[in-house]
Amino acid sequence: MTGKPHIPPTDGRGAWKQTKETSRDHGATRSVCPICLRSVDARRVGQGDTTWLIKDCPEHGRFSAPIWRGAPDFEAWKRPKIPSAPRLSLTRRDKGCPHDCGLCEEHGQHTCTALLEVTARCNLACPVCFASAGGTDPAGDPDLARIGFWYERVMAASGPCNIQLSGGEPTVRDDLPEIVALGRERGFSFIQLNTNGLRLAQDAAYAQALRNAGLASVFLQFDAMDDETYRVLRGRPLLHRKLLAVERCLELGLGVVLVPTLAPGVNEQALGPIVEYALRMGSGVRGVHIQPMSRFGRFPGAPDGERITLPEIMRLLDAQTDGMLCAAHFEPPGCEHALCSFHATYVRTLDGKLKPLKTGGCCGPKTDPIPAEEGSRRAVARVAREWVAPKPLDTSPDNTASRAKGDFDLFLDQARSTFTVSAMAFQDAWTLDLERLQGCCIHVVSPDGRLVPFCAWNLTAADGTPLHRGRG
Template structure:
């Protein structure tokens, strides 16, 4: 019996072979929604986006319409059209919530999976402090008050990381966070204290599974048989003692650690209130990865939700999560919970249905603010709330004597809310060359600050074709913003 195909939405994408811009569409075929596109030179491509299952949201209902918020100070011109003019260009539809500053491509691991393809023998030199200061000053001009994540590579490879943190803090940005594998943090308790004293708020800690076996396919192993998870657990203890917030970040692969997702969530809760949340990232094929871009197994945003609900039904249900108020609806979901302890001492979660409403969620778990008929949200306001929500919930504990700034009702709400007793659960589905949607790119709020002064949406910064060529190459190269915009890829 043939299945009727119904086109739900038309957009544009790129060919995964040549990266030229091509038309694309979301098409429902039975219980599955596919993202389909055809390159006149390299043929047709399709990737599943959603498989309808009982209790899961329907593709047609998982929408959060937004009124675009264009850059007040564009850094590049719109010449070839999205996604070839990033900088950001005047047509980008969302402000910066989080700016990533890549401070090195060196790494003390050589993970089989790495978005940045870091830790190789031929990495470029680290940007010097003068370059980083110029980047931060440019960022303050175009996105004052955004959250900043210091990334890489492995940022703790730089001995001057405390100085970089101080430079970020001195410029009045929101949350100051380091993206880390945790090895140095787990080795030296004093190191976490030094980062906290420099002004660090939070550690975005690589944590892919509940034990070494679950992590090995993505991260390999440490020398001399040392347990990777034991080192990471020490990093959590040291961060907690230093007053740093920790967010566990898992890259999920269907053939590797996805079957252990429920165990991972329970472990995150057992690690205590210093762990502010668990952030999940379905595996995207850019940078360094095993397998083939076109044929390897895929994991969608809703595939993660389905696995969570199946493996931890006592903690998570489909109606708990909501679409984002900042980035495109197909990019993420999240929920906010209160920590609880059962009679047997087992940690648990209780949904806080209204806790996310000041940020990006609906007023109740039934998601009434989502769907095609929902009133559009001002993208600029969604970005502001999202920045503030993340900064408050992911940061470490303030000293007892520190005054609480309550500049508006939302700040007062957070000041009363007992953030340390909360737990955020979130998932962000990055795009690779097979499922890149230009509309999603234009709504991106996570931007990488490049040494030449441009800001590139995260997925475009890492986007690679089948042969490994990058849409935006030479990520740590300094020079004029025009240097890379005249590359070989064209509409």
């Protein structure tokens, strides 16, 4: 697959319209009106190779958006899951989902990753920022006491899940190493930094301090291997700084995950070169995590129909790697809702290629119902295992294991480290499906200490009005 995704018949605004093709009903759900954000009934409807989310607001009319295009089959991809409420619900149900997030007792999944937004400041002003981050005034940054309270609330509500420090751009804080250390002291063993990498590239002492404090992994914004893409998505050429950031992290033994935002008509062809670069940089680059662009934050407004769905990303990866990343390798998640993401785990071969590591998925065969708590527990362990840098091999003469192996076997151990490829389709006001939202395992910690599903926290109406962010 190359070029722009195929766009089915629409009404001229990217919306579904009835054709002579037979429609397939994939079930009812609830969503929101993208104009007023009120909760409305919705249905998933298949027509041709596309599944649409269609909903009607009594005030603003019908809205629709494509949520799945092509193989694998929409119904076949689904994975059964046995929901269960979080160990501690911090919000009572009043207005109904998604307006009472916190989590309420109707939420059916446990926290896999908790995001702590440690600043709203940023050293970029990306046109597609989901947080609308910016500014330079540190006065609004939460202090260490507040962040310590957040860690306590996450531990009480979810136990020792994975932590991602986010923002804004977290590295604008000089005390970020203290925040990492505080999280480790509070019992969180896997702490990841979500960053644009600019400060890591230029400040070796700062990067070293983060590593010394216990940072495990870097979730690095990485959209392409050319500067023009960064000009469009980030406002200026950044490739050189991105490459320096990767090199800095690898020197320090930090695991790196490359995270491209995939924008229609901008960088669909960037995936193959990104994977090639990741493999060339060695085992410290742990994987690629793709995020198709959604319409929220600084990029709201009515969609134009050019939305990239998960199946299309699978086929883009297949085509751009000559089948090394075959679409058939990818599996639905065992933690979040099946329609939210896909993943595959590989081992590196001696010739620099990838071989799929088939284990039945992180949470067992796709057909087996997964208890929500067990799926979350396994996902937490898998991410913490696969996104940290492999430990350096001890080849000293005193190492018994080293002496028992030849040089070739030691090289094989290092070369066959795992590499993950995954994608997550965030929901916006057009695609929000409350069934998916109630199965979310990635939760933002609100300023007052509630846990809010990522897509609900960042949800904005067509005019940019937020549902939750900035309101508590």
